[in-house]
Amino acid sequence: MDFRDGAHNLYHIIVAIGYLGLQLLWYFMQIIVSVWYHISIVGKLRYLAVVIESEEAHQTSKVIKLLQWLDSVGVKNVCLYDMNGVLKKSKDTIFQIMKNAKSIEEVNEDVTHHAPDHMTLEFVSYVDGKEAVAKAANLIFVENFKRHDIGGELDHQILLESHLNQALQIVGCKGPEPDLLLVYGPVRSHLGFPPWRIRYTEIVHMGSLNFMRYGSLIKAIYNFTKVRHNYGT
Amino acid sequence: MFSLRLPIPLEKTLITSLPKTSTTYSAYSGMTRFQVCHRYLSNSITKRGTSVVAFQDEVDGEIFVDAFQDEADGEIFVDEDFLEVDPLPVELQPELMPKHVAVIMDGNGRWAKMKGLPTSAGHVAGTQSFKWIVKLCYSWGIKVLTVFAFSMDNWIRPKVETEFLLNLFERSILSQVEECKRKGIQISVIGDTSKLPKSLKSMIANAEETTKENPKFQLILAVSYSGKYDVVQACKSVAKKVQDGLLHLEEINENIIEKELETNCTEFPYPDLLIRTSGELRVSNFLLWQLAYTEFFFNKKLWPDFGKDEFVEALSSFQNRQRRYGGRH
Numbered sequence: 001m002d003f004r005d006g007a008h009n010l011y012h013i014i015v016a017i018g019y020l021g022l023q024l025l026w027y028f029m030q031i032i033v034s035v036w037y038h039i040s041i042v043g044k045l046r047y048l049a050v051v052i053e054s055e056e057a058h059q060t061s062k063v064i065k066l067l068q069w070l071d072s073v074g075v076k077n078v079c080l081y082d083m084n085g086v087l088k089k090s091k092d093t094i095f096q097i098m099k100n101a102k103s104i105e106e107v108n109e110d111v112t113h114h115a116p117d118h119m120t121l122e123f124v125s126y127v128d129g130k131e132a133v134a135k136a137a138n139l140i141f142v143e144n145f146k147r148h149d150i151g152g153e154l155d156h157q158i159l160l161e162s163h164l165n166q167a168l169q170i171v172g173c174k175g176p177e178p179d180l181l182l183v184y185g186p187v188r189s190h191l192g193f194p195p196w197r198i199r200y201t202e203i204v205h206m207g208s209l210n211f212m213r214y215g216s217l218i219k220a221i222y223n224f225t226k227v228r229h230n231y232g233t
Numbered sequence: 234m235f236s237l238r239l240p241i242p243l244e245k246t247l248i249t250s251l252p253k254t255s256t257t258y259s260a261y262s263g264m265t266r267f268q269v270c271h272r273y274l275s276n277s278i279t280k281r282g283t284s285v286v287a288f289q290d291e292v293d294g295e296i297f298v299d300a301f302q303d304e305a306d307g308e309i310f311v312d313e314d315f316l317e318v319d320p321l322p323v324e325l326q327p328e329l330m331p332k333h334v335a336v337i338m339d340g341n342g343r344w345a346k347m348k349g350l351p352t353s354a355g356h357v358a359g360t361q362s363f364k365w366i367v368k369l370c371y372s373w374g375i376k377v378l379t380v381f382a383f384s385m386d387n388w389i390r391p392k393v394e395t396e397f398l399l400n401l402f403e404r405s406i407l408s409q410v411e412e413c414k415r416k417g418i419q420i421s422v423i424g425d426t427s428k429l430p431k432s433l434k435s436m437i438a439n440a441e442e443t444t445k446e447n448p449k450f451q452l453i454l455a456v457s458y459s460g461k462y463d464v465v466q467a468c469k470s471v472a473k474k475v476q477d478g479l480l481h482l483e484e485i486n487e488n489i490i491e492k493e494l495e496t497n498c499t500e501f502p503y504p505d506l507l508i509r510t511s512g513e514l515r516v517s518n519f520l521l522w523q524l525a526y527t528e529f530f531f532n533k534k535l536w537p538d539f540g541k542d543e544f545v546e547a548l549s550s551f552q553n554r555q556r557r558y559g560g561r562h
Contacts, residue, residue: 082543130522131487132488132492133522134487134489137485141482142482142484144472145482149367150430161462164465164468186554188554189524189529190525195525196461196464198521199461200517203516203529219279224465
């Protein structure tokens with residue numbers, strides 16, 4: 001009986017050690033994969049946009065978890081969008097938890113070239129899209145008419161793409177064009193994300209925020225790094 | 234719909250020397266049935282078992298490819314046949330069809346490269362897919378189809394290619410204007426036409442004028458188009474209205490700008506569904522303003538390989554999705 005008890009105990013010890021070993025191996029592999037993805041991503045994904053369906057955007061804890069995942073793989077510049085501005089209302093809560101994150105308004109330099117010691121977060125909603133373009137256009141018109149009133153030329157053809165770009169910066173739309181846009185929600189649409197900023201943005205539908213997976217996120221980002229952009233050629 | 238009337242040298246076509254068959258088909262007056270080629274050495278520009286019937290003009294030797302024969306049942310498709318109504322597949326529900334479908338026809342060049350053909354062959358093959366999708370949209374009750382035929386960004390391509398594309402476009406439309414008028418297909422063209430050849434500009438104006446009455450279906454061709462250009466020209470139009478006293482500065486908002494976009498040529502300016510082929514996942518400066526609530530369907534097939542099955546898959550996927558418009562429209 002003693003022999004049997006001893007063998008039984010030895011068996012359990014071996015199983016426990018084996019299990020511990022497998023866990024350590026699993027964590028080690030995760031670290032290796034994360035570091036490898038991190039190296040692949042850095043420099044290629046300069047600005048990421050995340051579109052969340054407004055009903056799902058109320059789940060602040062999930063949004064924070066998503067941001068933490070992004071931070072862990074080296075994605076430092078993120079634009080968060082939902083149509084109704086729910087994420088804007090959660091801004092304070094998010095910054096309380098994401099202590100190494102700064103708002104894009106606080107970053108003076110080019111947001112895609114800042115030191116990687118912190119995240120930059122931009123919060124955007126529908127009013128920053130089409131309405132902002134209308135405001136920017138209005139600004140240009142007002143300036144143009146002012147010039148006309150004080151003897152300058154009135155030229156409705158003066159409006160070029162570059163003028164709109166500058167005017168959008170003045171009305172507060174400072175964020176660059178995202179390289180990649182992830183859509184969380186039931187609909188495969190960008191739900192009104194600022195149209196001026198998505199000319200060549202890769203758009204990937206991730207499904208509902210309720211079922212977000214770290215692996216799916218990594219895969220989407222990694223696939224982006226493999227894309228070759230032609231830009232019309 | 235758009236016949237392959239291309240005065241291209243024989244060596245640059247896909248036609249190889251094969252014996253003539255006894256396929257009965259009435260040739261065009263003044264033309265000799267040149268040959269029927271069955272999948273020319275696997276570099277076919279057709280798909281799913283069709284052959285090309287080519288004709289050679291007896292006077293100037295110009296080659297025309299105007300018909301396709303299904304190898305399974307022998308049915309011949311010619312330009313006049315394309316607008317025969319195709320029945321709606323059982324898996325699609327007529328009441329859930331999108332009103333406006335937009336397509337980015339991507340992958341012609343890659344398709345040609347894969348088959349060891351010149352890029353021009355890819356564009357020619359792409360016109361057949363285009364022909365299919367126009368026919369299917371017309372048949373299945375879709376009201377508007379917008380296709381991204383030529384981007385403003387494409388001007389940086391080699392001049393030979395851009396000239397070929399615009400020439401292909403011009404000849405295709407020119408040959409089908411009367412047919413479109415007869416069938417109630419309205420042709421509209423959006424984009425910055427200032428860079429286009431004069432002949433093409435003139436042809437576009439004629440096509441739009443000829444087909445504008447009593448349309449059942451609208452085909453919008455985006456040529457030399459850019460989404461940002463569309464917004465800028467809309468803002469310029471608004472500025473002109475302010476200058477002319479038709480608008481006050483305080484009245485300017487997004488709705489005012491929307492009314493001046495080039496897609497205002499249609500009753501349904503916002504696409505319900507956007508299809509992009511070749512596996513790319515971006516909109517590439519196409520209809521930027523108009524795509525806010527558009528469902529995206531990205532397909533990996535290259536455009537010349539995109540056919541009825543793929544289109545049904547896109548429509549089926551659209552019909553199965555939940556669309557909310559975010560509470561705003």
